[in-house]
Amino acid sequence: MLELFASVNNRIYVLLTFKVLLFMSFVHQLWNLDRPIPFAVWPLVGALALNDFIRGRYGLLSYRKRSAFVYSMAASMFILAALNLLLPSIGISALIQLILIELIIFGDRLIPLLVGLDGMAYVLPDLVSFPLGDQLFNDVINFAGFLVVGLLFRTIIAEKTRTERLYSELQDANRKLQLYSSMVQELTITKERTRIAQEMHDSIGHSLVALGMNLEYAYQTVDQSPERTKEVLGKTLLISKEGMASLRKAVDTLNPTNKIDHLRVALNELFSNFDPTTGVGFELELDSSIEEQPSKIKDCLLKTVREALTNGIRHGGATRFHIRIVKSKEGIYMQIRNNGQVSHSLDKSYGLLGMEKRITALGGQMMIHLNPEFAIEVRLPVVSGKTELNSMDKGGICLD
Structure with a gap:
């Protein structure tokens, strides 16, 4: 039954139907009345019908025009x-009771003046009678009871309407949430693909450069020094295995960053890929206090050095590298210099862009200098204390 009254239009149609039936019954009683009818009755009946028709016809029942x-x-x-x-x-x-129902159901709020006016119309014959009889008391009780029932019905309808509105809003919010969830999922997938691609470029690219240099040396010395060539080929085999291990790490989405316990050890292992036989030399100045920094910081430093070596050898033909990493109150400072060929203009390659992303993600800065020699300068914030370390682990993301 409540479903019938939940819609405003349904309530209007039901009310108009009852009005028509009651009005026809009232006119029928007037027509068959066996006593004279005052002259003013028929004009009043016509005015009542016209007023109610206009109120229903032009949407006044839905409170579009309050006044x-x-x-x-x-x-x-x-x-x-x-x-x-x-x-x-x-x-x-x-x-008169039907007018009260119309007021209760279709008014956005109950107007006491109109309720009082309707009640006055209901008990008016009893008020003008003399002496006042028990009928006045009975009519007042009947009208009050009808008013209470109408208010309860209004409350039920209002609660149902509110529930349906909240349910509709909940559905809209759920659709938006699903849309946002889909967008977040797509962004996460894109970010993970970028991370894996960057890791593959950095690690595999470094391994391929080292492999190429060792194989070239082996090719040149295979006739003159077979034993030395065998040694270099063994080193090349080891580099290839390390490259495969790096590839596995790159596609391992459950391990977003490699844990680095000792940065100096990791850098020396990186340098060892370029055996002195390749003609590439390295100088390392590393502040021991850097080892106290979080693994994310050391991981970014290591990957930046690795990419700088790869780019310097591949694009600049560098044979000497100087890496300096120190810590002060202002932050961590790293400089990577090489003796490779320097171009007057520099286009940031995929590797350089990856380096910059890793550093800026941790709140740092990267600068490139071309004169007098090619140099990369990196500045990262210092992380000290347990609170800052936890904050870095949660908020700082090193884009691999």
């Missing part, structure tokens, strides 16, 4: 009061 609704309701109550006074006890009280 017109109030004036129309007041006019109907005055007309019904006059009809109830002229012809009491012929069914006009039912029309």
Whole structure:
């Protein structure tokens, strides 16, 4: 039953149906009345019908025009009061109660003045009778009971309407949440692909450069020094295995960053890929206090050095590298210099862009100098204390 009254339009149609039936019953009683009818009754009946028709026809029941609704309701109550006074006890009280229902259900708030006016129209014949009888008390009780029932019904309808509105809002929010979830998933996948691609470029690219240099040396010395060539080929085999291990790490999405316990050891292992036979030399100045930094910091430093070596050898033909990493109150400072060929212009390659992303993700800066020799300078914030370390582990993301 409540489903029928949940919609405003349904309530209007039901109310209009009852109005028509009650009005036809009222007119039928007037037509068959066996006593004379005052002249003013028929004009009042016509005015009541016209007023109610206009209020329903132009959407006044749905409160689109508040002032017109109030004036129309007041006019109907005055007309019904006059009809109830002229012809009491012929069914006009039912029309007055129906006006009260219309006011309760279709008003956005209950207007006490209109409720009082409707109640006055309902008990008007009892008020003008003399002496006042028990009927007045009975009519007041009946009207009050009808008002309470109407208010309860209004509350039920309002609660159901509110529930449906909240359910609709919940559905909209759920659709938006699903859309956002899909977008986050796509962004996560894209970010992970970028991370793996960067890791593959950095690690595999470094291994391939080292492999190429060792194989070239082996090719040149295979006739003159077979034993030395065998030694270099063994080194090349080891580098290839390390490259395969790096590849596995690159596609391991469950291990976003490699844990580095000792940065100096990791850097020396990196340098060892370029055996002195390749003609590449390295100088390392490393502040021991750097080892106290989080693994994410040391991981970014290591990968930056690795990419700088790869780019310097591949693009600049560098044979000497100087790496300096120190820590001060201002932060961590790293400089990587090489003796490779320097171009007057520099286009940032995929590797350089990856280096910059890793450093800026940790709140640092990277600068490139071309004169007098090619140099990369990196500045990272110092992390000290347990609170800052936890904050770095949660918020700082090193884009691999």
